[in-house]
Amino acid sequence: MAIRTFTPLSFLKLTLILTLAFSALARPSAAQDWFKTGTGLGVTKARLALPETAARSTFAQPLPKTFHDVVWADLDYSGIVDMVSPSFYPVQVPGQPSELKAEDWAAAPANAYMVAYGNLSTDASGIAFAGYLADVHNPTAPLALQKIYRGAATDADARRMAHQFADDIIGVLSGGQLGIAQTKIAYASARNGNKEIWVMDYDGANQQQLTHLKSISLTPRWSPDATRIAFTCFAPYRGVTSAQICIYSTASDRLIAFPRYRGTNGSPAWSPDGSEIAFMSSLNGDPEIYISDATGAHLHRITFAAGVSTSPAWNPKTGKQMAFVSDRGGSPVLYLANSDGSDVEKLNLPDMGYVIDPAWSPNGQLLAFSWRRPSGNYDIYAMDIVSRQLVELTRDAGRNERPSWAPDGRHLVFESTRTGTRQIWSMLADGSQPHQLTFEGQNESPSWSSK
Amino acid sequence: MHHSTFRKFTLLFGLVALVAIAGGCKKKVAATPPAPPPTPTLQPTVTLNASPTSVNPGGTVTLSWSSTNATDLDIEPGVGKVAPQGSTPVNPTQTTTFTITATGAGGSATASANVAVNGSSAPTAEAPTEQPGVNELFEQNVKDAYFELDKSDLRDDARAVLTKDAEFFRSYPQVKVSLEGHCDERGSTEYNLGLGQRRAEAAKNYLISLGISADRIETTSWGKERPFCTEHDESCWQQNRRAHFVLAH
Known part of the structure; x- marks a missing residue:
């Protein structure tokens, strides 16, 4: 069961977990008051x-x-x-x-x-x-x-x-663990009018527009080998424009064909080996989660509950577990299931509200997500999936959504409205050292590449 | 009358649909931040919505609008000059079609929203000087269904609106529509894509239950990507929680 408040003791435990998880000398300096307790011990x-x-x-x-x-x-x-x-x-x-x-x-x-x-x-x-x-x-x-x-x-x-x-x-x-200084972040930006997919260095340098679809492009996700980006694209077909899955190859700088399905499709996520894609589709009416090969073949459905099921996220370590968002019980909250859809379990939190944007740490032990508690705005949280211990990583700083982990497991990238516009930020995985990476226009939905 | 004008309708219809598709992309992108205009003489676009679309005499209706590339905006009757986007309450005593005219360097554009006042007759119905096209009839008669936060089940007012919409679709069996689900800005991008689809499906299923053929209605969702209104308050959020009809073919 999740804990109710963030006591120093629980934080100490989480710090321990984080430290073990990162297998490094992780003692991030605390930039935000509520993290100072315990982090330096x-x-x-x-x-x-x-x-x-x-x-x-x-x-x-x-x-x-x-x-x-x-x-x-x-x-x-x-x-x-x-x-x-x-x-x-x-x-x-x-x-x-x-x-x-x-x-x-x-x-x-x-x-x-x-x-x-x-x-x-x-x-x-x-x-x-x-x-x-x-x-x-x-x-x-x-x-x-x-x-x-x-x-x-x-x-x-x-x-x-x-x-x-x-x-x-x-x-x-760090004893052989690779740094992240050469990794990239993909995101959606509307700075040139339409929301298109962009990519930048992990520190915000070298921002480049990848797509020119002149429509709406959303939710980019890097493939595990960092050669492709799957995303949600709005594409016209026979007079009707609907959300579809698009894949962009950063190796060949072009779109790769992916089948078009009826209704609304979106929120693609890659399996850990890159061979499959999970996504939301309403091809049979209700928005449910489907899995297909990365080419779109062998489509099969894994969720079966009235309501919206979306935002699938594969546990990258095991490949056998999936987190997703569903409003089958009322409001959208997180569920866990096996990646074949069996053993669905609601992830209980000590409070009500919206719980969205699941993102697994590279070692599969921590699940980051954004949570709008009844009393406040969206904030980023991380939960140890075994002990269900919880830590809040942002607070009192606008809407904070769409966390994505760096391959070192020590950093997260996310979107925040704390400056008044929606921008991409990164931070250490304990919430310290927030860095603003984008400044121009509105930017959202970052995805951190594996290398 | 219907039979004699069908051909005209079909012709008009194609043109109108083309224009609607071409124009449809531009106007609601007003929600995205201002980008440097590529040329200074873009054609203005404007949208106008009324909520609710029917009231008792003297009841309050919120008009909301947004525009692009326009410098002067004027709402008639009775409102006058307004900002490029915003909303305002009005209290019509009889059925009224509000028209907004947006003028900019690239020309002008208009949009209308009809408010039915219970117990009064529409002035537009009294003096039609020329035969209205399908697009015009569609605009006048087919109204959107509105939803509660995070909900896709139909409220009583949505059922009433859809029941009237069904009458129109029965009268004009050649009309096909795309039914687009929209959501307010508070949920997540990803969840709202699904929720918008559920809203469109709920409206479609209700129309099917009233005898409208399923193959005349294509459903899609814009999530929160194309808001009708961009203020951060409930009157605006309500505008954005809807299943919106668009003529298709």
Whole structure:
């Protein structure tokens, strides 16, 4: 049974669960008051210093600064390191191992545990960054990371190389788990008039419009291999425009054929192996959940209850469990079932209201969703699916909906109206460090790619 | 009269349907944020709705409208100049067709909403100077069904409206419609797509129970994607919880 209030004790338990789930040094710093209790207990993050990028050539653009700022933002938001303020750094900026005075970094006031550094230079083919990660408390130990990153002398490539360096650092410090700095977020944006599908880097950079259907496109969802995006599209056919399932290939930059069904179709979700798609269809009258192959073949229905059943979400770990939204009992709330539709169970919460937008964490242990309690607005919650313990991740900040997990299980992306317009935000999975990613027009329904 | 005008109807009907389809996309997109206009001379579009569509004499009706590409808007009779979108209460004493005229750099557009006042006769019915087309008759006679929050079952007023709609469909057996479900902004995008479909299906099933053939009615749902009204209050939300008839062929 779910708990009724968010006591420090229950939070501590959830913190433990989160920490185990993330298998990392997760002690996110709390930016919101109601999370401060308990989050810092018993876990420390590695103190990491990132001196400026040493420039070994003359650059037409401020690429060394761009590189440094992007790596800094990636590491600062990773949730697993504690960035040492530059005001505590030794004066000398190391560009290569022979220039690193480890004891100066390990000593007060820096008190760094790790130092990530390197130098950027130009060569015939573009730019090259020589990157290093050193444990300054063990100066005789081999470098934790030593790698050359190459690209063109452009802002875009400097950002890409910086994300690679950041991900490599995270990989070392989290014991092999990959970072998310090179992942993408798909979303729907109406900034150019019609709602179309867009994609951006995980930090909001590089926003690009994918579709030009000049209709209404909604609810994009990345395929598990991050090569396709399934979404809801409004398409005219014989004078009637209805919601259908569309699939866009980001590999070939075009739409892939998917069958058209009667009535209203929407909210596609991928099976964990990418071979099947679950979606809502009213092809037999009532909006129910159906599953077909990714090509649309072998369609079969898995829900059978009067009312709307929609927003299917496959447990990505087991592939055998599904969460979905149904109003069969009155208001729309969450249900769990086996992915063949058997053993339907209502997910009981300690309060009434709307419960929508189920999203499983990558390890299949946490279910995030948005919940509008009778007293308030939509907020994002996460529930441990075994213990049914619950934690609120947003509060008093407009409507917060459509959570989607990053592949590291440490971050969520969601939509929020807290600025007065609907925008895409991300945050750490304990609700701290909210980052606004979009600013232009109205943006909604983010989906975080697996890689 | 019906037989002699059928051909005219069919011709008109095709044109009207084309215009309706072409125009249909534009006008309700008013709910999306202002995008930079590609050219400064776009044709204005305007929609006008009345709720409820029938009242006792002196009863209050809410008119709500939205427009695109219009700078001057005028509602007659009795309201006058208004903002590009909004709503206002009116208290008609007799059956009245309210007409909004939207004028902008790209021309002008009009839309009408009829309010039936119980016990009075429609002035439009008294002085038809020319034979109305199917589109016009459809606009005058076929009214939308409205719903409660999160509900798709039919209220008494929706049943009454649909019963009258069925009379029209019996009189004009060539008319086919698409019945579009709409929802207010409070639910989720995904759930509302399903709920809108349920509303359209509920209205369709009621018409079928009144003897209208199922193959004349195509159902679809816009969820909360094409609101008729964009204020954040109940009078506006009620406008957006409906099964809306559109002529099809």
